[in-house]
């Protein structure tokens with residue numbers, strides 16, 4: 001079997017690239033191809049679709065490729081966590097998906113809105129009617145001189161003339177939402193009279209006041225302790241289940257994978273791996289949760305090896321790949337000598 005080149009944990013199982021080509025240009029071309037392939041085809045169906053998403057920032061002649069061909073599909077009604085270290089591109093992705101920023105290339109679609117090349121009018125409509133947003137800083141989410149009820153009622157009233165059914169009046173909806181996030185008894189309190197967790201749960205209610213289809217939350221529990229963060233996640237799970245709103249939570253906290261069914265990890269502006277949790281009934285009749293981690297294979301056949309695997313086997317520069325009947329074997333390149341079929345002692349990993 002051939003041994004495709006590999007560097008920095010990114011394995012190219014399919015296509016072949018030119019070493020001389022500028023990375024950004026390659027990514028742009030890949031994204032353009034992905035976009036062309038995606039055009040009009042419903043195999044990229046999903047409530048939220050990113051395909052070959054690229055965002056390049058240019059400041060004073062320096063280019064930063066914040067998103068390097070990111071692929072992500074989120075189903076309607078899903079609750080997804082996007083996890084990544086600082087600088088991995090989480091906020092860039094969220095800013096694009098919420099209509100605050102525009103991608104350089106690729107596909108970004110939410111609820112049927114194509115976010116690439118959208119007019120200013122359409123963008124405003126999108127942000128007003130489709131998106132709800134929760135920021136990390138509570139001060140950005142709530143007006144300090146209004147009570148919890150008034151904070152929720154304000155956007156609900158603005159939206160009521162436009163989208164909400166007549167019978168679902170702003171006041172009713174406000175109390176319904178506050179109840180859902182467990183704040184019905186604190187409706188009269190101002191943000192300063194609520195705990196950090198209560199403020200963030202109130203922010204969730206505010207973000208839902210305009211009856212959006214998707215809710216984006218950027219590090220909503222970043223300033224909270226673990227127990228309080230759990231309560232905020234509990235509120236997000238409730239509104240997701242009760243209202244069917246699609247929820248995407250971005251965080252650097254790897255432990256949130258335990259709070260959601262699907263958590264996608266971003267590394268260097270790309271989706272690298274994902275953890276899925278499911279419930280099953282154990283032999284003693286109790287319900288147990290099972291977590292399975294997957295590496296994400298993009299359309300060009302590339303995947304990122306988990307950093308822990310790369311470190312454990314001291315993989316660097318290049319590795320050897322062998323196609324076995326039902327899995328691909330990855331071995332340190334330094335152990336493979338030309339003309340030798342000797343296997344490394346204890347080295348190598350494999351993927352099924």
Ligand SMILES: Nc1ncnc2c1ncn2[C@@H]1O[C@H](COP(=O)(O)OP(=O)(O)OP(=O)(O)O)[C@@H](O)[C@H]1O
Nearest residue numbers: 057059064066084085086087088089090091092093
């Ligand atoms: N407006 C900008 N101009 C130039 N570079 C930017 C800009 N915004 C982001 N970047 C760069 O893009 C990369 C991704 O940044 P981003 O903020 O999306 O990461 P992040 O995962 O959200 O990090 P954090 O958790 O620290 O907010 C970083 O290298 C960052 O420096």
